[in-house]
């Protein structure tokens with residue numbers, strides 16, 4: 519075994535699973551683009567300040583999970599733990615936000631120093647979207663429906679959508695007060711983190727991972743619905759009504775808060791039953807105050823992120839089959855040494871024409887090449903040796919029927935193009 523191993527909580531994505539990753543990322547990009555989203559790629563490393571201000575200083579992510587260190591000039595930098603803050607930073611820096619609605623999607627690695635377990639890593643990948651420039655509840659519904667349709671498009675059955683609202687600033691203030699009062703009455707039962715966060719950021723008590731803390735509110739959670747302003751209530755009702763019209767099933771989940779500070783109004787999370795205790799496939803919501811809090815103009819925004827590792831686990835469970843490596847269209851067999859070079863020339867033309875070709879670039883017995891051709895899954899082989907050279911042709915052999923036919927290079931090219 520190598521002396522040097524990958525870091526705990528990181529993973530190599532190896533063939534044949536990597537083919538599934540490719541397929542999923544390609545399909546997801548097309549899906550997002552059908553909804554008018556454009557790709558954005560931001561750096562993996564940012565000033566730490568970005569995440570302190572956006573995600574919130576009292577969150578688990580910022581307090582315990584960030585990969586933060588000083589660069590060689592002593593500046594505090596952080597490997598991004600999530601994508602939204604980065605997209606907001608980029609959109610503001612390049613003045614992409616204005617009158618028009620702008621939609622961006624991203625995919626790539628995120629870093630959180632969490633305790634690794636199935637479906638939880640320290641480096642993991644997310645697929646995410648952000649829409650800026652609208653406060654409309656219909657945009658929330660469109661975003662949620664895009665996420666649900668994405669899973670359907672990938673053939674992933676059995677997802678559940680949990681939805682809740684946090685309301686606007688006024689609703690949240692009221693809710694925090696009610697929650698804080700209830701929490702204070704149970705002060706001793708909470709973990710030290712929760713005790714400390716109770717006064718500063720009481721909402722974080724609802725996403726504490728400590729089981730005994732979870733229990734406290736489980737059967738006795740003050741309802742946010744009772745604290746909503748009329749406007750916030752109307753916003754939420756419109757979202758739900760639109761989801762009903764689009765045939766999107768959801769479960770209203772009052773205890774859902776999500777672990778980041780920037781959310782307002784609609785929040786949602788999608789789970790899948792194949793994922794065990796780490797069952798959240800993705801989540802998101804509206805975050806109307808984030809751009810302004812980062813120094814921009816008030817900008818309505820809504821988005822979500824999906825965990826790619828969990829998506830692959832769920833897809834593999836549903837598809838129930840090992841992903842197979844994609845077979846080549848043809849395998850080139852070289853009967854003598856000269857044929858290897860000739861086959862390489864032919865493969866060059868075929869591959870340029872978009873055909874996938876397998877061949878051995880070194881001397882091997884005909885028997886061994888046919889064995890490999892069989893194993894490769896290619897439906898046919900092209901054979902080249904002394905006889906074929908004499909006639910200026912290749913012998914095309916269909917693997918299944920054993921049928922053979924002589925072809926010139928030009929005939930081969932037009933045969934495969936068809």
Ligand code: AMP
Nearest residue numbers: 637638639642798799800801823825828
């Ligand atoms: P969040 O940014 O926390 O809302 O996470 C969005 C999604 O990313 C989650 O629903 C998970 O699918 C995925 N995710 C978050 N943290 C991790 C992690 N440590 N390892 C793997 N996936 C994660």
